[in-house]
Each structure stands twice: as structure tokens, then as C-alpha cells.
Amino acid sequence: MSATTAPRVDTSAGSPRPPGPRPRRRRRLGTVGHRVLVALLLVYLLAPFVWMLVYSLYPSSALQQARPDLDPSLLTGASYARLLSDTSFLVPMANSAVVGISTTIICMVLGSACAYAFARYRFRGRSTLLLGMLTVQAIPVIVLAVPLFILLRAFGLYDRLPGLIVTYTAFILPLVVWMLVGFFDEIPPSLERAARIDGCNRLQIMVKIAFPLAAPGLAATAILAFITSWSDFFLAKVLTSTSASTLPVKTAAFQGLFAMDYTSAATAGVITAVPVLVLALVAQKWIIRGLVEGAVKG
Amino acid sequence: MSTVSRADLRRRRDLRFGVGLSLPAVAVVVLLLGYPMGYALYMSGFSWNDKLGSYHPFVGLGNYRDLLVDPAVHRALGRTLYFSVFTVLGGVALAVLIAVLLNVEFRGRTLVRVLLLVPWAVPPVVNGIMWKLIFDGSSGIMNTILLGTGLVDERVQWLADPGLTMNVLVFAELWKLLPFLCLLMLAGLQGIPTNIYKAARIDGANGWQRFRRITLPNLRGPIMFALIVQSMWSLKVFDTIYVLTGGSGGPAEGTTTINFLAYLTTFSNLDRGYGASLAVAAMVLIVLVTLMWVLLLGRRREDREEAR
Numbered sequence: 001m002s003a004t005t006a007p008r009v010d011t012s013a014g015s016p017r018p019p020g021p022r023p024r025r026r027r028r029l030g031t032v033g034h035r036v037l038v039a040l041l042l043v044y045l046l047a048p049f050v051w052m053l054v055y056s057l058y059p060s061s062a063l064q065q066a067r068p069d070l071d072p073s074l075l076t077g078a079s080y081a082r083l084l085s086d087t088s089f090l091v092p093m094a095n096s097a098v099v100g101i102s103t104t105i106i107c108m109v110l111g112s113a114c115a116y117a118f119a120r121y122r123f124r125g126r127s128t129l130l131l132g133m134l135t136v137q138a139i140p141v142i143v144l145a146v147p148l149f150i151l152l153r154a155f156g157l158y159d160r161l162p163g164l165i166v167t168y169t170a171f172i173l174p175l176v177v178w179m180l181v182g183f184f185d186e187i188p189p190s191l192e193r194a195a196r197i198d199g200c201n202r203l204q205i206m207v208k209i210a211f212p213l214a215a216p217g218l219a220a221t222a223i224l225a226f227i228t229s230w231s232d233f234f235l236a237k238v239l240t241s242t243s244a245s246t247l248p249v250k251t252a253a254f255q256g257l258f259a260m261d262y263t264s265a266a267t268a269g270v271i272t273a274v275p276v277l278v279l280a281l282v283a284q285k286w287i288i289r290g291l292v293e294g295a296v297k298g
Numbered sequence: 299m300s301t302v303s304r305a306d307l308r309r310r311r312d313l314r315f316g317v318g319l320s321l322p323a324v325a326v327v328v329l330l331l332g333y334p335m336g337y338a339l340y341m342s343g344f345s346w347n348d349k350l351g352s353y354h355p356f357v358g359l360g361n362y363r364d365l366l367v368d369p370a371v372h373r374a375l376g377r378t379l380y381f382s383v384f385t386v387l388g389g390v391a392l393a394v395l396i397a398v399l400l401n402v403e404f405r406g407r408t409l410v411r412v413l414l415l416v417p418w419a420v421p422p423v424v425n426g427i428m429w430k431l432i433f434d435g436s437s438g439i440m441n442t443i444l445l446g447t448g449l450v451d452e453r454v455q456w457l458a459d460p461g462l463t464m465n466v467l468v469f470a471e472l473w474k475l476l477p478f479l480c481l482l483m484l485a486g487l488q489g490i491p492t493n494i495y496k497a498a499r500i501d502g503a504n505g506w507q508r509f510r511r512i513t514l515p516n517l518r519g520p521i522m523f524a525l526i527v528q529s530m531w532s533l534k535v536f537d538t539i540y541v542l543t544g545g546s547g548g549p550a551e552g553t554t555t556i557n558f559l560a561y562l563t564t565f566s567n568l569d570r571g572y573g574a575s576l577a578v579a580a581m582v583l584i585v586l587v588t589l590m591w592v593l594l595l596g597r598r599r600e601d602r603e604e605a606r
Contacts, residue, residue: 031404034399034402034404035404037399038399038400038404038406038410041396041399041400041410042410042413044473045413045414045416045417045473045477046413046416048428048429048432048473049416049417049420049428051428051431051432051439052424052427052428052431055431060437063437063439064436064437065442066442066445066446067442067446068439068442110322110323110326111323113319113320113322113323114319114320114322114323114324116319117315117316117317117318117319117320118316118320120316121312121313121315121316123313123316123317129320129324133327136327136331137527137530137531138530138581138584138585138588139331139335139581139584140533140534140536140557140560140577140580140581140584141534141536142534142536142557142560142561142564142577142580143334143335143338143560143574143577143578143580143581144331144334144335144338145561145564146337146338146341146564146570146573146574147333147334147335147337147338147341148334150337151333151334151337166330167330169326169330170326170327170330170331171331173323173326173327174327177323202311202312202315203315206319227419230421231421231422231423233421233422233423233536233537233540233541234536234537234540238565248421248422248423248424248537251423251424251427252423252426252427252540252541254427255426255427255430255541255544260430260434262431262434262437265427265430265431266427266431268427269423269424269427269428270424272421272423272424273419273420273421273424276419276420276421277416277419277420279419280415280416280418280419281412281415281416281419284412284415287415288411288415288481288485291478291481291482292481292482292484292485292520
């Protein structure tokens with residue numbers, strides 16, 4: 001009982017506040033102002049997406065009036081039903097899923113080994129390579145688009161899923177390595193030393209000790225790799241035409257230069273965004289950590 | 299003696315293991331990005347337009363000489379600069395302010411932070427569609443709101459005027475990139491011990507002084523990282539322009555940045571040689587800007603580390 005009352009004695013001892021109601025009122029006013037700002041921020045963050053969602057669920061005639069009619073009785077899933085039964089939409093969707101999953105698996109296998117080596121073993125050229133991985137971010141994809149197009153055509157991989165998977169792997173792998181090095185760096189080496197004394201070899205230490213400890217980081221990185229692959233538009237546009245086309249390319253096609261099928265575009269937009277949104281929100285804690293790691297490391 | 303050699307042996311095995319693990323990934327990246335990069339440089343040395351047939355003479359640095367005096371390139375550079383100044387400097391400044399706003403203890407703070415990931419995760423193509431639904435001249439909700447509240451008398455043609463379209467583009471990109479920058483700044487803010495603020499308050503420092511003398515210096519690392527990374531992204535923006543302008547970089551080339559000009563030159567004019575030189579120029583620009591940030595801000599960081 002006394003323990004709970006003890007801290008009530010002025011905690012800010014040494015900072016005598018001027019008496020009177022002013023500071024408190026100012027603080028309350030500050031809190032209200034703060035809440036308003038946060039609320040505005042939330043509206044800003046969510047409104048554009050919510051509006052697209054609304055667009056996908058109402059007939060466009062109801063929305064394109066001086067006063068948009070949001071009567072719930074007008075709600076319709078017709079646009080979703082139409083797109084999700086249309087093979088010219090389903091094929092790109094499946095392509096995106098196949099390419100995304102394959103790219104993620106390849107990137108994680110190659111990238112986790114590479115990142116582990118970078119994090120644990122010091123060898124010459126290591127920091128140069130690590131920096132090089134970040135430098136890839138500086139390359140505009142447009143530089144490589146035509147050469148990649150020529151290269152894939154020469155190997156018979158143009159407009160085919162393997163061509164896209166190989167290309168994405170090259171672009172996403174550096175990102176994966178960069179992010180994973182951060183996660184492996186956090187594992188204390190003492191555990192691995194203990195395992196070595198117990199007779200584990202280097203490979204066993206990596207697979208049985210380091211990987212399980214870095215599991216959340218590995219999962220977040222895999223999700224980031226998938227999101228990056230799933231969201232790409234430019235490479236898919238240049239390196240495919242019909243049979244290997246992906247969801248973003250199909251979605252972008254709903255809006256032409258002069259005319260736009262608004263409802264379909266909105267619906268396709270929601271369908272394209274929802275999988276990555278769900279993944280990002282599910283793994284949010286680890287994704288945020290992985291994203292800011294590099295900056296905090298400086 | 300024997301322990302030294304055993305340690306030596308182990309180090310050599312460590313090395314072999316480490317190199318073996320990293321080799322496949324490094325090889326994939328170097329081969330798959332290095333070869334196309336070399337090929338792009340090679341193409342940029344030719345006068346190579348597929349519209350003009352298959353004859354393409356070697357012109358050395360001729361394409362680069364041309365682009366230095368090409369008015370279309372100058373205009374594109376100006377637009378790139380405009381777009382980048384607002385998205386990079388504006389983005390980082392806004393991110394710092396929003397991060398300060400969210401670093402205060404309040405109910406639902408975690409939720410707000412999680413929701414920051416929504417714009418971050420939305421694919422760029424979808425981002426373009428979203429803003430098109432909002433800013434479309436004839437049916438966009440922005441005009442509906444502005445007309446309804448009487449702020450304007452007639453519809454604003456957001457996406458038919460070159461200057462306005464560029465501003466819509468900046469606005470749309472800011473929405474997508476702010477959350478990541480905010481998360482960076484929030485992480486930085488969390489590293490600042492709260493007693494520094496308490497001590498400063500006791501010493502009579504007002505809000506602005508605390509922000510200026512404590513918050514900003516402590517955010518130098520994240521701010522520098524944000525400036526570099528966001529510069530890279532802003533200078534190579536593509537998807538949003540494509541979707542917002544129907545692949546035209548218009549209206550009246552109003553959103554044709556240097557990167558988009560390289561795309562149009564290569565894929566609409568089929569001028570491979572010149573397009574490749576433009577793309578390489580865009581890359582050189584990105585590297586130069588990155589170096590600029592490192593030189594501008596990096597030295598101070600060294601000073602700080604020496605002081606530590």
C-alpha cells in the first residue's frame with residue numbers, strides 16, 4: 001500500500017512548476033491539438049485507399065455525381081465477380097504468385113547463406129561487396145531493361161516465368177542480403193561458439209543455431225522479397241507480353257491514355273494491393289525492424 | 299607453435315566456408331546485373347535507332363555529347379530536380395515532424411505506427427490508380443469536394459495541365475514514401491534518452507530549442523540515410539508517372555523526368571543508343587547526388603565519432 005503511494009510524491013522534484021491553472025490548460029490544449037493532428041494523419045494515410053475500395057464496390061454512376069451516393073443498398077461485388085472469373089485477369093494473378101514465391105525462395109536460399117557469411121566471417125572484399133549490394137539500389141532499372149530483354153530473348157526466356165524469376169532474383173537478392181546481415185549481426189556469437197565446442201561443424205552451426213535464432217528476421221525478409229517481386233511493374237512490362245504478364249501490368253492496363261474503366265481499375269487495384277498489405281501488417285513488427293536496421297546502424 | 303598453426307588452419311577453413319557461402323549470391327548478382335550493365339554502356343556508344351534500320355555506326359561518346367546540349371534533356375533534368383527537391387527534402391522534413399508527433403505517448407500509438415505500413419506496402423501501380431481516382435478532372439473526388447464546398451467554381455483539370463500534373467505526382471509519391479521515412483525517424487527518436495529532454499526543460503529550453511539542439515542532432519544518422527535512399531528512389535521514379543499519365547509522361551511532357559525520357563526514347567522512339575546513354579546519365583546523376591550527400595553530411599559524422 002505504501003509502495004503504491006510513495007511515487008505520488010512529486011516525481012518532477014527539482015523543477016518547481018509555477019502555480020496556477022495555465023500549464024495544465026496548455027497541456028490539455030496541446031493534447032487536443034495532438035489528437036487532431038494524429039487523426040488528420042490517419043485520414044491522410046487511409047483515405048486514398050479507402051476511396052479506391054469504395055470505388056470498387058459501388059457502381060461508378062453513383063460516385064460520379066455532385067454528391068456521391070453511398071447508400072449501402074447500392075453495394076455490389078459484381079466487379080470482383082467479373083474480374084475473378086476472367087482468365088485474362090486470373091492468369092496474370094497466378095503468374096504474379098508463382099513468380100513471387102519462386103523468387104522469394106531462391107533469394108532466401110542464396111541470400112541467407114551469403115548474409116550469414118558476411119555477418120560471421122571476415123574476409124577481404126567483404127565490406128566492398130556489402131556496400132556493392134546497397135549500390136544496386138542506385139541503378140535505374142531502365143539502364144538494364146533493353147539488355148535484359150535481349151538476353152532473355154537469346155535464351156528463349158522472353159515472356160516466360162523463369163525469365164522473370166531470374167531477373168527479379170538478381171534485383172532483390174542484394175536487398176535480401178543487406179537486410180539479413182543486420183539480423184545475423186544481432187545473434188550473439190557466444191551461442192555458436194558453444195555449439196562449436198559441442199562438436200558441431202560450421203554448416204550445422206549455421207543451420208541449427210543461427211537460422212532458428214534469426215527466424216523472425218528471415219520471415220520478414222522473405223515477406224519483403226515477395227512484396228518487392230509482387231509489386232514490380234516496369235520489368236514485367238518490358239520482359240513479358242501476354243503469357244507471362246503479371247498482375248501490376250494487367251492492373252495498369254485498365255487505365256489507358258484517354259479512357260479508363262474506373263470500377264475495374266479500382267477493383268484490380270484492391271486485388272493487387274490486398275495480399276501485400278496483409279503480409280506487411282502480419283509481419284509489421286519485424287518488417288519495421290528490418291527496414292530501419294540499416295539506418296540505425298548508420 | 300602447434301596452437302598457432304591450428305588457429306591458422308581454422309581461419310583458413312573459416313575463410314573457405316565464408317567465401318563458399320557467399321559466392322553463389324555474389325555470382326548471380328554480378329553476372330545478371332553486370333552483363334546487362336556492360337551491354338548498356340556498349341549500346342550507348344552507337345547511333346542505334348531501330349526505326350532507321352539495322353545499320354548502327356559506332357559514335358563513341360557522341361550520344362553523351364548530344365545529350366549535354368539537348369534541350370529536351372535540360373527540360374527533363376529541370377523536372378527531375380523539381381520532383382526530387384520536393385520529395386526528398388520535403389519528404390524528410392515532413393517525416394521528422396510526423397515522427398515527433400508520433401513519438402509522444404498516446405493511446406493507439408502502436409496502431410498508428412502499424413497503419414504507416416499501408417502506404418508503404420501499396421504497389422506503385424496501385425498508388426497511381428488511387429490518385430487517378432482522386433484527381434481525375436471529370437470524375438475525381440477532389441473536384442467533387444472542391445465544387446461541393448464552393449472552393450472552386452469549375453472543375454480543376456489536375457491531370458491535363460503540365461504543372462498541376464507534376465504537383466499531383468509529387469503529392470502521390472509523398473504519400474507512398476513518407477511512412478518509410480517516418481519509421482526511420484521514429485527509430486532514431488527512440489534512441490534518444492528521455493532524460494536529456496527533462497534536463498533541457500529544467501534548464502529552461504523551450505520546445506523549439508529542444509527540437510533544434512537535441513532532436514535534430516541525434517537524428518543525423520537516420521536523416522542522412524533517408525536523404526541518400528530517398529534521392530536514389532526519387533531520381534528513378536517511374537511506375538507512378540506511367541500510371542498517372544497513361545504511359546505518356548505528359549501532359550505536354552510535363553512529367554517526363556530524365557528516367558522517363560530514357561524510357562520514352564528507348565521504347566517509343568526505338569532509339570536504343572541514345573536511350574541507353576540517357577539511362578546511363580540518369581545513373582551517373584544518382585551516384586553524383588549520393589556522393590554529394592555523403593560529402594555534405596558524412597564529414598560531420600566523422601567529427602562526431604572522433605569526439606566520442
